[in-house]
Amino acid sequence: MAQRVNLDAMIPREDFAIMSEDVIELELIRDFPISHLESDSAVLKLLRKPDFQRETNHWSPEQIATFITSFLDNEVIPSLILWKSPNSIFVIDGGHRLSALRAWMVDDYGDGSISRDFYNGDISNEQKKIAARTRRLVEEKVGRYSTLKNHVGKKINGDVTIANRASRLFTRPLNLQWIQGNASVAETSFFKINSQGTPLDDIEEMLIKNRRKPFAVAARAVLRSGNGHEYWSQFSNTNKTKIRSLANELHGLLFDPESQIPLKTLDVPLGGSVSPVEALALLIDFLTIASSRLVDPVSIEKCENDNTGLETINSMKRSLEVLRRITGNSPGSLGLHPAVYFYNERGKYNRFLFLGMILLVTQKIICNDDVFFKKFVVARMHVEHFLITNKSIVTLLLQNMSKKQRIPRMADMFEYLIQVASSPANASELSGKLAFSNVASKIGLSGRVLDIGESQASAAFNDETKSTIFINTFLPNLPKCSVCQGYLDPSKSVSYDHKVRRREGGRGSVSNGQIVHPYCNTGVKS
Incomplete structure (x- = not known):
């Protein structure tokens, strides 16, 4: 970078x-x-x-x-x-x-x-x-x-x-x-x-021309955690305070901790680098998708200017609702580990995987599809095994898609994986050499996908190679949830669960405790 x-x-x-x-x-x-x-x-x-x-x-x-x-x-x-x-x-x-x-x-x-x-x-x-x-x-x-x-x-x-x-x-x-x-x-x-x-790049020009739209104001606020220049200074003091508070929470969930190159920890940010151009591009797409309560999100260009701050606040609140389903310690949080879902085999962040999942979760919230989240818990172990095994092929697949296809195709891929893996009889389809070809064809991707493997390396380890070695060594050994056997993200999303429920006489002792995903504790066991 x-x-x-x-x-x-x-x-x-x-x-x-x-x-x-x-x-x-x-x-x-x-x-x-x-x-x-x-x-x-x-x-x-x-x-x-x-x-x-x-x-x-x-x-x-x-x-x-x-x-x-x-x-x-x-x-x-x-x-x-x-x-x-x-x-x-x-x-x-x-x-x-x-x-x-x-x-x-x-x-x-x-x-x-x-x-x-x-x-x-x-x-x-x-x-x-x-x-x-x-x-x-x-x-x-x-x-x-x-x-x-x-x-x-x-x-x-x-x-x-x-x-x-x-x-x-x-x-x-x-x-x-x-x-x-x-x-x-x-x-x-x-x-x-x-x-x-x-010249201005596309994101800069788009933000300038739409600078009074709610997504633009919100993106700039979240980027700097509510600090720096107040692009929302024309709003009332009450609304300015709300924007700063929401921006701080969204920034923390998306960009903390700070990304490192090469990787030295799997405690990686959900939203990748906070580098302004990259982060603003992510934030505009994220806010556009997550704040919508329509199946087809309205683009920033078609939004009205926000003269009071209320639309900016509402878009941030709706986006936060979706994000809390992905990460954090709120009861509905799936606690997805970013390194499993949104980083490639070289430890590099891929925003299209993240935005694909955001699109899928947003659609399920719009449709009030609580069954989907329960199916995800059943499927999770197999889905995550598939994603880790096929990281390099997912990267190649994304490179061969047009930019407009990437987000909806990744949403389709995640949904198909969950659908298949939630049935014990079909979960085996996600294993073996043909697994990815099968998934690609089911979500409408034609052609043969080849994993070209490792390229010829120099004598020294570069940052990319070091990150790859780190991913290969530590990712499969992450702790797992005792309920769904999916990977835990301990720094961001954990819940302390009674093995024997309190209502059944279970005590708050070490021997009766286990660490699980927040949703596995509140949405499955309860």
Whole structure:
């Protein structure tokens, strides 16, 4: 996964439409020296990013170090493009450039005090590692800002480069261009500018165009566990509090603990990596499917804007109901182990397997099909054996499907496996060399599926090989539920069960206790 530095806290966001009651007419500044980014600068206090602009996290550590070097060495840098509202100065293009300079000035590459305040201290280990690497690269190339600032106006013997950089620090401005017109003109300009250079990806563009829709607001809230910029700031305080609370719970169920490469534990996140682009793509699909109470979910583009926050809250609540069926300690939780169901043979997360299961469970909730969940308990042991045995073939199968097919086909696969394995007479169909071919044909997939096996490896173990070895070694040895013999996910979903029920005189002793899935305890034994 490419390393990207999170600089989103460096310049605050604001909605174009929000205006203070005390309107201040701002003069157009002619250029932008680095002093405008000092903490006590009046210009910095006015500086804003549009709330629809993508997160400032698309530059690598190398890009940041190179840009700061280019600034100090008087190399060509594209002009900043700004737009003046009555109260603020909005950065239409150049957010990464200004954020990189300010990050250098305050020594905060996503792990400093400004970022910690912005995210309420909720900063991932991966973000901290990338920030530390960025800091090392910048200090190797140009040194600390505070050090160079101390050299300004002083005679430096021997090191011409440092002397030149110190002299340029406060004399070299960034060039400016101003957009003339109203907020609509500025927004149109933003899209035109971002169709060139480093263009927006599909998810970013979709979120920007649908930024007031409930799924978009909810996805951004869940991604950061209710922290960071409040894309829901226009709602009432009551609804903002509800959104933050729901986002925190959904984030915990989906993305805790943080993913590791290579795998060193099978305590893996249900939703895979919290990397923004990947996680937002997952969240939009997840919310679209899980929050629907229709057989055919309504796409984000067809939703109405949410002006109060109520639809955002409702979509999050409905999605949480489905997620609690998959994981967690609520009584209806099946406690599916992510490593069994949603990770491939190399320990990599597959969102289509997860979303396929979400689609299936959502459909059963819509239809009030309680029988399905009881059948799943009966079938579970055989289903999980099949999934573990055929991980590599499932991966190949998904690669040969169109993107639109993947989620519904995986839902069909899970349902067929449960249907077959819930009958003792048919469960044997899921064993043997022809098992996967049989399943593929039953869910409408034609053609021959071949497991190509292990490719030629280098002498050293790479991360992927290490993860594969870890999966092969530890996955079959996970603890099992005493009721259904399915695999337990002890860190997320367990229930302590009386072997002899309390109503039958069973005591709360060690000898009378066993660990089971929450649903096996409440939905089966009870």
